[in-house]
Amino acid sequence: GAVVSQHPSWVICKSGTSVKIECRSLDFQATTMFWYRQFPKQSLMLMATSNEGSKATYEQGVEKDKFLINHASLTLSTLTVTSAHPEDSSFYICSERGPLSNTEAFFGQGTRLTVV
Amino acid sequence: RKEVEQDPGPFNVPEGATVAFNCTYSNSASQSFFWYRQDCRKEPKLLMSVYSSGNEDGRFTAQLNRASQYISLLIRDSKLSDSATYLCVFYNQGGKLIFGQGTELSVKP
Numbered sequence A: 001g002a003v004v005s006q007h008p009s010w011v012i013c014k015s016g017t018s019v020k021i022e023c024r025s026l027d028f029q030a031t032t033m034f035w036y037r038q039f040p041k042q043s044l045m046l047m048a049t050s051n052e053g054s055k056a057t058y059e060q061g062v063e064k065d066k067f068l069i070n071h072a073s074l075t076l077s078t079l080t081v082t083s084a085h086p087e088d089s090s091f092y093i094c095s096e097r098g099p100l101s102n103t104e105a106f107f108g109q110g111t112r113l114t115v116v
Numbered sequence B: 001r002k003e004v005e006q007d008p009g010p011f012n013v014p015e016g017a018t019v020a021f022n023c024t025y026s027n028s029a030s031q032s033f034f035w036y037r038q039d040c041r042k043e044p045k046l047l048m049s050v051y052s053s054g055n056e057d058g059r060f061t062a063q064l065n066r067a068s069q070y071i072s073l074l075i076r077d078s079k080l081s082d083s084a085t086y087l088c089v090f091y092n093q094g095g096k097l098i099f100g101q102g103t104e105l106s107v108k109p
Helices: none
Strands: A004-007 A010-013 A019-025 A032-038 A045-051 A067-073 A076-081 A090-097 A105-107 A111-115 B004-006 B011-014 B019-025 B031-038 B045-050 B055-057 B060-065 B070-075 B084-091 B097-099 B103-108
Touching: A004 A090, A010 A019, A019 A032, A019 A090, A019 A111, A032 A067, A032 A076, A045 A067, A045 A076, A076 A090, B004 B084, B011 B019, B019 B084, B019 B103, B031 B060, B031 B070, B045 B055, B045 B060, B070 B084
Parallel strands: A010 A111, B011 B103
Antiparallel strands: A004 A019, A019 A076, A032 A045, A032 A090, A067 A076, A090 A105, A090 A111, B004 B019, B019 B070, B031 B045, B031 B084, B055 B060, B060 B070, B084 B097, B084 B103
C-alpha cells in the first residue's frame, strides 16, 4: 500500500492564483520530506527539503517566497505555489526516505499542475 | 562533469529482446544505488536496489562497478509492460537523492 499520500493528483488554476499541494506520510512519521519538480522529458529536480518544526531548505535557484513549504506535523508537509504562472506548470512530487538511512525513497502520487 | 549521466534513449526493442542500460556517476563517495521505473505521468517506483556484488530479480539484473563509477540494468526477455522510463538513483555525499534523467524503453510487439 501507499506510504505517502499526495493530493491533488492534478490541478488547473488561473495565472496569479496560489495552489497548495499536500503530502501525508501514512506508514511512519517522516521528519523530512523532499519536494521535487519534473518537467517533460527531464529528471526529477530537488526543489527543497522540508523539515518538521523548522524552516525548509531550498535548493539553489528555487524561490522560497514563491514555493512555500510547511511541515507543521510529522505526518503532513505542504507545498504552496504562490502567484502561479504558466511556467510553473509541471509535475510536483514529494518523497520521504525510509526509516533507515540510505534506503529507498517513497513517493507520493505526484501532482500535475497546469497554470492557464 | 555531471553528477549523473544516463543515455535518454529511446531504446526501441522487440518483445523478447535483451536490453541493457548504463548510468555513470561522478562522485566516488556516492552510495546506495537504485533503479526506479517511471511510467508516463506517474510517480517513480522502485524496481530494485543495486548491491556491490550484483543482484538479480527475475528478468532484471543490476550491477555496480565502483571502479568505473557506473551502474547497469539488464532486462532479459523484454515484455510490452516493460515499456517505461528507467531512472538511476543514488544518494550523494550530502545525503540527497540524485536522479538520472532517465532512459526511455519502448518494447514493441
